[in-house]
Amino acid sequence: MDRTHRWARVCYDTHAPTAYSGVQALFGIVQGGTIPEFRDESTELVTSIPFDGYAIGGLAVGETKEEMHRITRQVCEGLPSDKPRYLMGVGSPEDLVNGVALGVDMFDCVLPTRVARNGALFTPTGRINIANRRYGDQDVPLDETCDCYACQHYSAAYLRHLFKAGEMLGPRMASVHNLRFVLRLMEQMRDAIAGGRFVEFRDRFLGAYQPTDEQSRQTQKHRWIRERGV
Ligand SMILES: [Zn+2]
The missing domain is CATH 3.20.20.70 (Aldolase class I)
Known part of the structure; x- marks a missing residue:
């Protein structure tokens, strides 16, 4: 040191x-x-x-x-x-x-954009994979509380279609959404701190948000490192 x-x-x-x-x-x-x-x-x-x-x-x-x-x-x-x-x-x-x-x-x-490129999107209940079949007929936005461009213009089903078809717009929209998600999360925390209710906000958020488990987190990270050759 x-x-x-x-x-x-x-x-x-x-x-x-x-x-x-x-x-x-x-x-x-x-x-x-x-x-x-x-x-x-x-x-x-x-x-x-x-x-x-x-x-x-x-x-x-x-x-x-x-x-x-x-x-x-x-x-x-x-x-x-x-x-x-x-x-x-x-x-x-x-x-x-x-x-x-x-x-x-x-x-x-880099996490919000790194995982977005692989179709992993943040939601208030945790990270989901948009390629999952369950989103195939979801004709509403992935996250109806989100004000990002992707959620304001496209349904979850359309985002899934973009990934399935290999369209570049898919990773782009997923990146827009994930970046907005984390920026909005920081905004919400600033508001909660200013309003003297941060502990309540933290407990509610962590109670609803299902974190990605350690093993798949490490697996994804190693795969990403391998792909980059670093
Ligand atoms: Zn969004």
Whole structure:
């Protein structure tokens, strides 16, 4: 971690005096894997540099969800409360809700579009596969509560047809829907926090949303990595 911390200092010292300071936000990244002592050390060192915000790196890389939550909670407790926190590489809808509950403000992840290309779409009750036969005669939108372009213009049956026919519009519309789903989820969480009812929102969401099980999550991720040759 020493090299990472030296690099953080060099990065700050190089960028802070430039014209970008105050225009672009520079974040320090806390590392340390899943080892609690390393995380504490990294949190202390990185937060000693006055970055605009702090990121939690080195998670969502194959560790269990329990480990990810444990480390996220630990690091968040050591971050300043007046700077934004960013959990890198997360994640699924349930991970976003759990992350916010642990004190995270920002996320980034390829998951919404990566799974959309394979026909997996987010709904308030969990992730579904649009190629499933049951959607063949669903002449209403996949998610009637969704205001995305796909749900406003196309039925679930038509989206299924697009995937079955190998039409490029299928993955595109699925991506539009999944991105809107996660952005709307973040909007709903912001509203719930502002209204003082986040815990109620979290419990209701997690009670209704069926997460993808760990095994199929890992299988899909490995298949995706193999296809990309990384
Ligand atoms: Zn939609």
